[in-house]
Amino acid sequence: MGFLDIKRATKSYGAVKVLHETDISIEEGEFLVLVGPSGCGKSTLLNMIAGLEEVSSGDIAIRGRSMNGVKPAERNIAMVFQSYALYPNMTVRGNIAFGMEMHGIPKPERERKIGEVAQLLQIEPLLDRKPGQLSGGQRQRVAMGRALTRDPDVFLFDEPLSNLDAKLRVDMRTEIKKLHQKLGTTIVYVTHDQIEALTLSTRIAVMYGGHVQQLGTPKEIYDNPANMFVAGFMGSPSMNLFPAKVTGHEGRPAAEIRLGDGSLARLPFAQGFEGQEGREIMLGIRPEAITDRDGADRNARALQVIDARVEVTEPAGSDIFVVSQMGGRDVTGRFRADVPVRAGEHFPFAINMDKAVAFDPKTEMRIS
Amino acid sequence: MATAPTSEAILAGTGAPARSGGRSRLAAHLPRFVLYAVLTLFCLYYLLPLYVMLSNSLKPLSEITAGGMMALPGEWTTAPWSAAWSSAQVGVEATGLRPYFVNSILMVVPAVALSTIAGALNGYVLTKWRFRGATLVFGLLLFGCFIPFQMVLIPMARMLGLMGLAGSVPGLVFVHFVYGIGFSTLYFRNYYAAFPTELVRAAQIDGAGFFRIFWRILLPSSGPIAVVCIIWQFTNIWNDFLFGASFSDFDSQPMTVALNNLVQSSTGVKEYNVHFAGAIMAALPTLFVYAVAGRFFVRGLMAGSVKG
Numbered sequence: 187m188g189f190l191d192i193k194r195a196t197k198s199y200g201a202v203k204v205l206h207e208t209d210i211s212i213e214e215g216e217f218l219v220l221v222g223p224s225g226c227g228k229s230t231l232l233n234m235i236a237g238l239e240e241v242s243s244g245d246i247a248i249r250g251r252s253m254n255g256v257k258p259a260e261r262n263i264a265m266v267f268q269s270y271a272l273y274p275n276m277t278v279r280g281n282i283a284f285g286m287e288m289h290g291i292p293k294p295e296r297e298r299k300i301g302e303v304a305q306l307l308q309i310e311p312l313l314d315r316k317p318g319q320l321s322g323g324q325r326q327r328v329a330m331g332r333a334l335t336r337d338p339d340v341f342l343f344d345e346p347l348s349n350l351d352a353k354l355r356v357d358m359r360t361e362i363k364k365l366h367q368k369l370g371t372t373i374v375y376v377t378h379d380q381i382e383a384l385t386l387s388t389r390i391a392v393m394y395g396g397h398v399q400q401l402g403t404p405k406e407i408y409d410n411p412a413n414m415f416v417a418g419f420m421g422s423p424s425m426n427l428f429p430a431k432v433t434g435h436e437g438r439p440a441a442e443i444r445l446g447d448g449s450l451a452r453l454p455f456a457q458g459f460e461g462q463e464g465r466e467i468m469l470g471i472r473p474e475a476i477t478d479r480d481g482a483d484r485n486a487r488a489l490q491v492i493d494a495r496v497e498v499t500e501p502a503g504s505d506i507f508v509v510s511q512m513g514g515r516d517v518t519g520r521f522r523a524d525v526p527v528r529a530g531e532h533f534p535f536a537i538n539m540d541k542a543v544a545f546d547p548k549t550e551m552r553i554s
Numbered sequence: 555m556a557t558a559p560t561s562e563a564i565l566a567g568t569g570a571p572a573r574s575g576g577r578s579r580l581a582a583h584l585p586r587f588v589l590y591a592v593l594t595l596f597c598l599y600y601l602l603p604l605y606v607m608l609s610n611s612l613k614p615l616s617e618i619t620a621g622g623m624m625a626l627p628g629e630w631t632t633a634p635w636s637a638a639w640s641s642a643q644v645g646v647e648a649t650g651l652r653p654y655f656v657n658s659i660l661m662v663v664p665a666v667a668l669s670t671i672a673g674a675l676n677g678y679v680l681t682k683w684r685f686r687g688a689t690l691v692f693g694l695l696l697f698g699c700f701i702p703f704q705m706v707l708i709p710m711a712r713m714l715g716l717m718g719l720a721g722s723v724p725g726l727v728f729v730h731f732v733y734g735i736g737f738s739t740l741y742f743r744n745y746y747a748a749f750p751t752e753l754v755r756a757a758q759i760d761g762a763g764f765f766r767i768f769w770r771i772l773l774p775s776s777g778p779i780a781v782v783c784i785i786w787q788f789t790n791i792w793n794d795f796l797f798g799a800s801f802s803d804f805d806s807q808p809m810t811v812a813l814n815n816l817v818q819s820s821t822g823v824k825e826y827n828v829h830f831a832g833a834i835m836a837a838l839p840t841l842f843v844y845a846v847a848g849r850f851f852v853r854g855l856m857a858g859s860v861k862g
Contacts, residue, residue: 238755259761273755275774284770288761332760 189214190235190340195244197230201395205230207244212389215370219341220548222393223419231393232376236342237261248339259288264333265342268349270325272317272332303331306365307498310504323354330365341452343375347382363445380420384408386439392416411543414550417494426476428513429547430469432462441469442543446495446511456488456540467543467553473507475541476519478527479534485525488539510535571817586691587684589794604817611635611830638835639814642828645804651832653805654812658792658839660723661808665730667786673738673783674776678768681746682754682765692743699736703796714801723804729801730791738783745779746772781850803860809836 188211197205207226212218220228233239233248237258246253253261253485264285272281279300307327317325326346333341347355363386366373377383383390384404392399392407392415400412407413411417417425432443435452439459442452459465475483482489496518500507501523508519508527518534527533527552544553610618611634613627622628640650679685680692713718719725757767772851779852797806807815813836818843 236755236759238758258755265759266754267756269750269752271750271752273753273757273771275771284757284762285760288766300860334754360621490839 191247193245198242204514217373217388219383219387225391225395248255262339264336264338268345270329342375426517428515444515451492470543473518473520476540478525481522482536486538607830634831658809662727665727668731669734671740676739677742677746730786
């Protein structure tokens, strides 16, 4: 049994089931990220942990104590909202103190805590301002400060960075991670940004359509996606998914793909697929596993170089993204920036099949 | 807003940049002169009744009966005002309007306060603590806004009788309180609908209960809509005649009913100057409320429709 246990929890609004049976269990001090597109049920699940939404069936327990019927204020949680939800009529000090005041903490104690938190988040000069006079990043800090004073068992973050501009978002992301490392508090964090999920978490739950598609460490999720949704959702640019057929190549099972010019190429698998010749599969290869010959991983066991026509090149500073046609789909490779690759020409693509994954085209589930 | 043409520019038809050359300065400004001349004329016309009332309330009756309605007083006197206030014949008693003015204050203050508070609470519940049937409840309250006064007279009289409040100021307070809930709920519901629900949730997690959230989080942000509600209720309740005439006794009549009695119960000569003074007295409180809180009125009416 973990620190935070979600056991067969569901949520329905009338006949509409927005969250199907969900089981998640994490240990104390973990950073769980719930990630998925809009409407996948991630915010609903967070609100259920917070007690703002009731659990339709199943149970949520914190520290082994069932939270069914326990009010939000009595769950020993703290929450940071997407809009920050700072009380507009109170100063920053008042905002931070409000929760402690409601819990009957005496004034000297409150002042001490406010001082501590303000120092930690470097918001001391802002304490007597109103939220309306603060910038987005400052509001974000105040919202976190308000949550920090509670010494909660679990911190809940509901898309806290989505209202910030791109640069600030990256800075605050680092700060949240630092804060987690410093305090070691258990965190549940909702986002639709897969990069936030990968960078912050110790555990990720990828959600879609009210189901948890996969629960695992960032590396598990990234390297071994359980299905095509997870494969396509996590990573940027996203994993290339294209149809292929199992055949043999020099006595080993290989994936046969049709290139843009109509020719066929064979990519030997690193393992598996013996005796499955003729099977249709969806091959999944991340852009960094499709690269120029010299940029390829030297330790790769199953590296195959094929000549393919370059459709488009997208220079991105440190890398150049090269698009080609494989299996009738646009497939993106990540080449080193100084490789002389030009659109319209044929160029050798080094494909690292160690990193390839395969899915069943019908069930969309992982095969190997 | 910064890029929108000013209202003056729209009115004067000069919103578009003037073509250079051609027109002289005078010609360019002529539409503006005409506009202001017309507006001033209208303004004077609208102010005329107030002038008539004021000037006639400050002159002896003889000057009015001599036919000098429009003239300024030849002899200035405040006697009509003091008569209307404390000694004129109202109904059977020669008390002036003072006791009825007091009645009106005693009626309007609690009625406005109660209906505003009830409206704020209703709006809070209907938007932030939604329950099954909330829409229906709101619909019924809205419907209550549009029931004609006449329809409720007899049931209300029966209710007041059962409650032992018939013919008393508290009875009038109750009537206006109940009748005011519909509008005040409408105002506050729409205002709170635009109020971020995340704030309520944050307060819940902070440990604040139902009333604490209302008192500490919502009410401090409700200034503009409260002003709208107060002005609206004050004006309606102060000016109401039908309920006042129907549900009051001689000693609990509000100002509007007393004014009517003052005008109707003159014996012999009609003391127009006293009537004018009384009528102004009856209108002063609503004017006062609007002058004090009016600048918030438009702001409050606009709130919610425009974000930020």
